[in-house]
Amino acid sequence: MKTKGMFKDKEVLVTGGIGFIGSNLCIELVKNGAHVTIVDNMLPRQGGNLFNIKDIEDKVRVNFSDVRNGLSMNHLVKGKHYIFHLAGQVNHVDSMRNPIQDLEINCRGTLVLLEALRHNNRDARVVFAGTRGEYGSSVKLPVDEDHPTNPKGIYAVTNLTAEKMVLVYDDIFGIKGACLRITNTYGPRHQMAHDEYGVFNWFIRKAIDNEAIPVFGDGRILRDFIYVDDIVDCMLMTAASDNAYGEVFNVGTGIPVSFVELAKKIVEIAGSGHAQFTEFTQERKEVEPGDYYTNITKIKQTTGWKPLVSLDEGIKKTIEYYRKYKKEYW
Numbered sequence: 001m002k003t004k005g006m007f008k009d010k011e012v013l014v015t016g017g018i019g020f021i022g023s024n025l026c027i028e029l030v031k032n033g034a035h036v037t038i039v040d041n042m043l044p045r046q047g048g049n050l051f052n053i054k055d056i057e058d059k060v061r062v063n064f065s066d067v068r069n070g071l072s073m074n075h076l077v078k079g080k081h082y083i084f085h086l087a088g089q090v091n092h093v094d095s096m097r098n099p100i101q102d103l104e105i106n107c108r109g110t111l112v113l114l115e116a117l118r119h120n121n122r123d124a125r126v127v128f129a130g131t132r133g134e135y136g137s138s139v140k141l142p143v144d145e146d147h148p149t150n151p152k153g154i155y156a157v158t159n160l161t162a163e164k165m166v167l168v169y170d171d172i173f174g175i176k177g178a179c180l181r182i183t184n185t186y187g188p189r190h191q192m193a194h195d196e197y198g199v200f201n202w203f204i205r206k207a208i209d210n211e212a213i214p215v216f217g218d219g220r221i222l223r224d225f226i227y228v229d230d231i232v233d234c235m236l237m238t239a240a241s242d243n244a245y246g247e248v249f250n251v252g253t254g255i256p257v258s259f260v261e262l263a264k265k266i267v268e269i270a271g272s273g274h275a276q277f278t279e280f281t282q283e284r285k286e287v288e289p290g291d292y293y294t295n296i297t298k299i300k301q302t303t304g305w306k307p308l309v310s311l312d313e314g315i316k317k318t319i320e321y322y323r324k325y326k327k328e329y330w
């Protein structure tokens, strides 16, 4: 970790900090000596799970509130050096079933946070966790930051809008904001109660349970899968890089892997489960953008970050975690 020491005694707010990426980030921040405050509303069917922060529960402050609550946010942003904004409606399928909730959380929630900063703390630095979904279907591969943005679902539209809000507040009010367009992330602490988002971890659950892993269509669609420790590292290095603010970055490995390859690899490493081809559900088909893998030249050059965990190593670590703590996740 090239940021060692940089977060020592810094006041940090992590929105969505009880969820998958947020909790892994909080654990690393605590290790780095940061004073961490979490705001999370434990939105049903998402990744908020108190077990995720069990090892650091005495070392962080947790505020069970909602990023849409202006009074809470006005208070919480005061005195913070860094804000990692990860609270979001993350379920692609739910974003089509209940688009108003998605809009409310991802757009209004982000704007409430930014307004709280405008009125109470313009010196904070914001890192926003957006999604590769903002690009929609790829017209060229690998996808770089100049690729057109044609989101396929409401979740991707609201993420793109929230990203633009962060950039507007950076530009007009000088509230430094860096935006990440993150690819499919996997690893310990992801919810495994259902398969509506986070398909990688769902594959792992099926393999551990020695069940069929459902691979949609012919399984040849390509994705770029990144291990959560690499994302955490990337967020910290981005926050620590002065020249990252006001910018948008792709985050991934740049290595394409098909769903069928992935399923087979998981089966091989787990030593259980089997891949089974199945038809796309209608809901899935509607928001499926097709092949995606990313060009990460910009973030590497700007922050010095690069992904370090191989797919094999990441799968192994994830399986080990869930074999140990399965009962906490399903």
Ligand SMILES: NC(=O)c1ccc[n+]([C@@H]2O[C@H](COP(=O)([O-])OP(=O)(O)OC[C@H]3O[C@@H](n4cnc5c(N)ncnc54)[C@H](O)[C@@H]3O)[C@@H](O)[C@H]2O)c1
Residues within 6 Å of the ligand: 015, 016, 017, 018, 019, 020, 021, 022, 039, 040, 041, 042, 043, 046, 047, 048, 049, 065, 066, 067, 068, 085, 086, 087, 088, 089, 090, 105, 109, 129, 130, 131, 132, 181, 182, 183, 184, 185, 186, 190, 191
């Ligand atoms: N996991 C991925 O593959 C991935 C990829 C791209 C982008 N992202 C983005 O990263 C962020 C974190 O994703 P994750 O995978 O950790 O999801 P997650 O569901 O595990 O965590 C999200 C957390 O946000 C909380 N939350 C939701 N609405 C809230 C609100 N209104 N106020 C306060 N807290 C709220 C939830 O309770 C949950 O704990 C999201 O913004 C997501 O869009 C994730």
